[in-house]
Amino acid sequence: MECKYFSRCGSCKIFDLGYEGQLKLKIDENKRLFEELGAKKFEVVSSPDSNFRARAEFRIYHSSSKIFYAMHSLEGKGLVVIDECPMTSKPIFELMPKLIKELESMLILKERLFAIEFLSSLNEEILVTLIYHKKLDEEWAKEAQKVQKLFDISIIGRSRGQKVVLKKDFITEELRVFDKSYRFIQKEGSFTQPNPYINQKMIEWTKEASKGFGKDLLELYCGAGNFTIPLSENFNKVLATEISKTSIKAALKNCELNGTNNVKFVRLSSEEFVEAYEEKRSFSRLKNAQIDLKEYDFSTIFVDPPRAGLDETTRTLSKKFENIIYISCNPKTMYRDLQEIIKTHKIEKFAFFDQFPYTNHLECGAILKMSKKKY
Secondary structure, three states: OOOOOOOOEOOOOOHHHHHHHHHHHHHHHHHHHHHOOOOOOOEEEOOOOOOOEOEEEEEEEEEOOEEEEEEEEOOOOOEEEEOOOOOEOHHHHHHHHHHHHHHHOOHHHHOOEEEEEEEEOOOOOEEEEEEEOOOOOHHHHHHHHHHHHHHOOEEEEEEOOEEEEOOOOEEEEEEEEOOEEEEEEEEOOOOOOOOHHHHHHHHHHHHHHOOOOOOEEEEEOOOOOOOHHHHHHHOOOEEEEEOOHHHHHHHHHHHHHHOOOOEEEEEOOHHHHHHHHOOOOOOHHHHHOOOOHHHOOEEEEEEOOOOOOOOHHHHHHHOOOOEEEEEEOOHHHHHHHHHHHOOOEEEEEEEEEOOOOOOOOOEEEEEEEEOOOOO
16 A cells, blocks of 8 residues: 655654554564563454545645645644545545535635544445534535535534534444444544454454353443444343443444343443442432442453553452453553553453554453452
């Protein structure tokens, strides 16, 4: 794969090594960390080398009567004007030049346009968010409707204090996990896995690794149920927590779409759940969702925290479960957390997932089993 903006655009930092070279560099750097903690075998799941990003955001650069996509420069100063990005999914890649040309021809749509966000699915559904530094009115909506119809996409307009939805504010993704398909609502502005090809492999890996765990599953940081719903088939009951109201709403809808009926979702942070689980504090949100924690017989905890990793109370909670499934987008904070967790648990499986090719980022997965008695 070639990218004519390499060495200028700040999106990809290690493109010069080629796909295999950049992946080897990241694996070698991180293997040493987890070998120290007892990991012996490392599975490596590679990504397509282009057209892998289903989510992308670009600044808009204005010059006279023309507009261009732009990214921050590699040096971190100023913008690099681009006309394509081969990292984006094929639907986004093909739409980008057509969309910018159409917007450029419509004064009301290009005027004070600041950024464009794209969200696409594997079945080629596209949601485009146009972000402005001006108030959006009926005339803007009328013109945007024409573009929406022309390209058969969904458009949202955003400005300070405004969100104008012309058709809908979500796409429906369909993921193939082994021989089964799952459907997920993905809302604009909410977190979604950026690389659907790697996402499918991560779900398969966690589902295969948790076969036979049985009993009930606790999941923290569940998002919209991306892992929750496929994994629920390995457990009797699942309790999943998430702090985002939007994600909880989408997760409930996703359960309906997939006919999943053994999962309950509740809006709690990980710290709040620990307080409830240890009976230090009661929450009306649990009562309103008709959730009694004493009715669960948890064997497994699943955590997929943000880049900051687990807080101290959640690390301590995790050590009380027989099985731990830990997915991380930050090897350094995962290493910090596992340094504490291996005092009671042993790493049984470990995998690297190249979710973010050509960047320094690497997704990791670990399966840990209790090796010492609960304290």
